[in-house]
Amino acid sequence: MRVMVIVKATEDSEQGRMPSMELLTAMGAFNDELIKAGIMLAGDGVKPTATGYRIAFDGDTRTVRPGPFGHTTEQLAGFWIWQVKDMEEALAWAKRCPNPMPGPSELEIRPLYEEADFM
Structure with missing residues (x-):
């Protein structure tokens, strides 16, 4: 299974x-x-949301909004894509990760859709 960390x-x-x-x-x-x-x-880090844009879709309408965006803790600072046997293996690896930030920080692990999910 693939997961995004x-x-x-x-x-x-x-x-x-x-x-x-x-x-x-x-x-x-x-x-x-x-x-x-x-x-x-x-895997990689991403620059602050102040350097990015969001594009909102509503039918044929597109609205572009420059960053920064919303609450900091709801934003992405980096990611990995891992290939693991199961979520337990992903959790075991995540627990071994050094704290990725100077102070308190958080990882989120989510499974990616696989082709079989659409069959």
């Missing part, structure tokens, strides 16, 4: 504050473990 934004990430070298090194080592285990398919 979402790193939730914090005030630091939304302000564009870069992680310390210590944290970057720890996250790099964790990513290396994921790759060696055949778990990590993709």
Whole structure:
């Protein structure tokens, strides 16, 4: 099963504050473990919502709105796509993750749709 592991934004990430070298090194080592285990398919950090846009759809109408967007804790700061046996394996790997932010932070894990889900 594939899952998306979402790193939730914090005030630091939304302000564009870069992680310390210590944290970057720890996250790099964790990513290396994921790759060696055949778990990590993709992953990256995203820039603050102030650098992005939202496009709202209503029939044929498109409305473009520049960031920043809403509550920080509801935003995305980064992600991984993992290939795991089941949700328990995803949770086990997530628990091993270094804290991805300088202060309190949160990960969210959600299964991705697979072709079989549409059959």
